[in-house]
Amino acid sequence: MNKRTRQLSSLLVIWGACASLPAWADAIQRGQAIAQQGNGQGAIACLSCHGPQGEGNAAGGFPRLAGLPAGYLSHQLRSYRDGTRQNPMMQPFALALTDEDIQAVSAYYASLEGEDVNLPTSYQAAAPENTAEWLAERGDWENTIPACNQCHGPNGQGVGDTFPPLAGQHASYLAAQLNAWRNGTRSNDPNGLMQGIAERLSEEQIGLITAYYATLPEQLSANAAAGQEETP
Ligand code: HEC
Ligand code: HEC
Known part of the structure; x- marks a missing residue:
């Protein structure tokens, strides 16, 4: 242009x-x-x-x-x-x-x-695990798992309409979604991007990564102005 x-x-x-x-x-x-x-x-x-x-x-x-x-x-x-x-x-x-x-x-x-959202204090207080941070930022390439933040944005804040924010979402809900891809009850992700990842994560990794994102502060104001264009 x-x-x-x-x-x-x-x-x-x-x-x-x-x-x-x-x-x-x-x-x-x-x-x-x-x-x-x-x-x-x-x-x-x-x-x-x-x-x-x-x-x-x-x-x-x-x-x-x-x-x-x-x-x-x-x-x-x-x-x-x-x-x-x-x-x-x-x-x-x-x-x-x-x-x-x-x-x-x-x-x-x-x-x-x-x-405006009041997250339960237990989510704000817990200390993030190093291994979860590693997975979020660098992935686990031995098991062909890309860094979550590669798609979900820096600190899991989300990117545009396609990649939802993970930061500040409830851990129990995030884990339920990863399990839904594993058992096939959620299959709406573009190109099956999430399903393969969810299948390759270990139970332990799911526990760690969902607890990690739940502790990260959300900075949603950038996304909150709905309908605006995102420049990645
Ligand atoms: C290649 C891109 C990509 C990578 C890498 C990726 N995701 Fe995703 N993820 C997506 C997309 C796309 C969606 C939204 C799917 C839809 O439209 O339903 C999503 C959705 C999710 C959701 C559901 C959120 C909700 O609000 O329902 C969770 C949980 C999730 N991802 C966790 C992870 C974790 C944990 C990792 C790292 C281990 C990861 N993702 C890596 C693309 C990716
Ligand atoms: C009886 C309880 C209940 C009511 C009422 C309800 N929901 Fe939900 N909603 C849920 C549950 C449970 C989930 C998670 C389901 C799953 O794991 O896919 C959910 C998930 C969602 C999601 C997916 C969020 C994400 O991050 O991917 C959206 C969007 C949503 N609800 C919108 C609505 C709207 C809009 C209404 C009102 C018209 C509504 N819900 C009413 C229980 C409810």
Whole structure:
């Protein structure tokens, strides 16, 4: 791209963002209503499991949704709907959501600031294990496992709509997802990127790496401004 086209395209991006702002604000408002009251069509209030601020619940295995990218959230909801991600609890709710509901509720959760989320103190206090940090940053190439942060971004903060943040997510939930890829109940990952990795991780590594990411602080503000373009 030369300088002029770049200038022109950034102008177009700004113009596009301004034009779509009111629609985005409407979607967030509608999404908030669904999160707090359900959609009246079979999807109950999301907050009853995902918490009043989308902070999730470690004991229940309910993931944090606050501050995750909207594109990632809507992909997950569509995956529960089409069965490429199976979960007996989430699937019925996802099936009860229309495309518009999915867009709205994803916009809403993406708009919540990570800072509003109160993680249980046990997650903040535990000391990260060296081996988990090594796995996160360098991988375990003897077992053909790439560094998690290669895809999930520095400190597991996530990259764009495709690679979700792992930092600050509940350990129990992260472990459940790795096990879901191992037993085939989650198969919605692009090109099977995660399934192979999950299969090659040892039980011990799963325990360490999920505890490690749960202790890392989330810095979700970069992702939280949903709908924006990420420059990797
Ligand atoms: C009865 C409890 C319950 C309710 C109500 C509920 N969820 Fe969930 N949700 C779960 C559980 C459990 C999981 C983890 C399932 C799994 O392991 O795949 C989950 C996972 C998710 C995920 C995947 C998150 C990720 O990081 O991949 C999204 C998105 C989600 N829920 C959105 C919603 C929305 C939107 C609503 C409201 C319309 C809702 N949920 C209502 C229990 C619930
Ligand atoms: C080659 C790229 C790549 C690498 C390396 C990678 N991941 Fe992932 N991971 C992904 C993608 C893509 C997704 C989202 C899949 C989807 O759309 O459902 C994901 C999702 C996840 C999730 C589910 C998060 C959620 O909110 O539901 C967990 C847990 C996870 N990865 C853990 C790891 C761990 C631990 C490592 C390192 C051992 C790792 N990943 C390495 C690409 C990668």
